Amino acid sequence: MFKYTSSNKLLLDLAWRIVFTLLLLSSSQIVLADNVREYTIKAAFLYNFSKFIDWPEGTFIDASGFRICIAGKNPFSDKILSSISENKTKSLQVNIKRIGNDGIVKGCQIVFISEPSSILGKHIIKSNHQLNLLTVSDEPGFTAGGGVIELFSVNRKVRFKVNLKAAKIANLRISSRLLSLAVKVESGEQL
């Protein structure tokens, strides 16, 4: 008959701990990898939106390029951002700009707001109607709060919602082809 001893018990406990820790570690690794992939796709989405949205006339007259701005915390890898900035859209070279706490978003066409509920985020959303900004965020409830496009994940696939009212305020015309892909289109009456 096998006889349990305290040292044995301790050993078993230690083993379990090790296994658990290992599991925890690996799972965090997976989560981390998933996160990178998701933001890579989201970065591509930012660029692709430009293909289905028309800015008002005269927007690009003095523009040195098509500017995608990132306000607040930057969740994107440098690699994906530099690869995006190699492309052209609306016959213009894409360039990426970080927005600091001053919140100057003039010259931006697309603004990714990582924290829309912050002061900076709210400021940018408010200046939307003057600066014809396509505001994008992956914060839940962004469209309800006056943002134009909200990204979210379903079954590990990135999907988006569109607030038409906000788009209209920003004077942006969104292609029906894009709208047909949107999971939800809000008229944004609650704003």
Place this chain on the structure above:
Amino acid sequence: MNVLRDLPIRKKLIYMSMLITCSVLFLVTTALMMVEVFNFHKETVSKLKNIAEITSYNTVAALRFNDKDAATKNLQSMNANADIHYAAIFSKRDIVFASYYDEVFDDHDESEHVLNFVSEFNSCNRSAKFGSDMLLCHEIISDGESLGRLYIVSSLNEIHKELAYKALIALLVLAIAIVIAYLLSSKLGSFISTPIVSLSDLIANVGDNQDFSVRASHEGDDEVGVLTKGFNRMLWQLEEHKKKLLRYNDELESEVAARTMELSVTVEKLRYAKESAEKANAAKSKFLSHMSHELRTPMNAILGYAQIVRMNKEKSLDEGQLKHVNEIIYAGNHLLELINQVLDLSHIESGTLDVSIEVVDLTKCIDECVTLMSGLAEKKNVTLINNFTEEQKISADYTYLKQVLINVFSNGIKYNTEGGSLTIASSNRDNGDVCLSVTDTGIGLDEAQLSKLFNPFERLGAENTSVEGTGIGLVISRDLVRLMGGDIQVVSVPGYGTTFTIFFKMSTN
């Protein structure tokens, strides 16, 4: 070709028009069908291009946002087109992004088909026929950026069915057209063939019956009309000619009859004349014969007594009386000779002269006659040259032969010129005859004299000369030679002389 050549014109026309109709229709139908096939393919490709254009436009967003569900939903709209069996969107990495297939297309085929398509299209934006399918590749481009490819497979079966249906209709039309062409051409062909056939029948009829009074009838001024008119004109001319010929024939016949009548009358007249002439001649001969005979008897008495007077009373007669008696005897002898000759002639003409043919030595006879004539020749100063020295036997009557020779020789001497000559020779002998030529050197005879030479009592102007003669010696000579089976011919050159050639039958033994 020979078979075609002997066909009646009507059938030729029918076959010709049917051949033309069929070939034209066949060509037109074939051309139309080819155009149809070409157009069908073009239309199909163009339709597929449109569909591909719209679909790829609508799929751009789905591709950009990696939304396979949306892309698949987009492709589902192909459902509206029954011909499209399969459609697929390939991403940039040649991975199937979304696909559509209808119930005909088995899910199992997909991978195989996809591989085929991709291998079929190295470069996109073109179409190709793949079995009974039309394949189309369309590059999905957004903002100058290639996002992937759209492949569409459309079945051509429906189109082929429709084409077969159209071909069937075309064949039906062709068949109907052939029937109509046959009916029309046989109906219309008779317009052309009937007048020609009736004309040819008429020609055959005219040829068989030699009846030129018939006329061909055809209205219209076409070639057949012209032909008919020409034929009728020819018939008319033939008829006229025939009439003329008949008329000439009639005229000729009556002419011949008239001439025959005249001729028979003339013949009758001539026969009558001949008969009367013969009668007259016979009467003359008879008269001459009788008269000569009657004249000879007193003549003999006169001569006999005159000779007695001269013989017996020669011494008692003086010179003047003797001269008169001699004159009587001379003139009596001449008259007796004349009477004898007339008697001979009448005997010859009445055919009562007996000729006894025997073998005669011609050379000897000539010699005797030459001797007899030598006195006369000497008197007339004519040289006799006898070159007939070769012995020659002939069949003749000796007495008459001598008479003939003497007559010819004496003529040659009497009508010769002073100091002339008479040459007797044997001339060419052909066909067994013996020829004797007697050539003088007299004044000769002209054509007119020659033609009268053998007429009785014709002396050719010698009657006014001192030369004595009766004018019937030559006639008798020729008749005698002829009775002995020979002949006398005369050749004369005026101013140079005359040659008498006498032919004799050579003695057979």
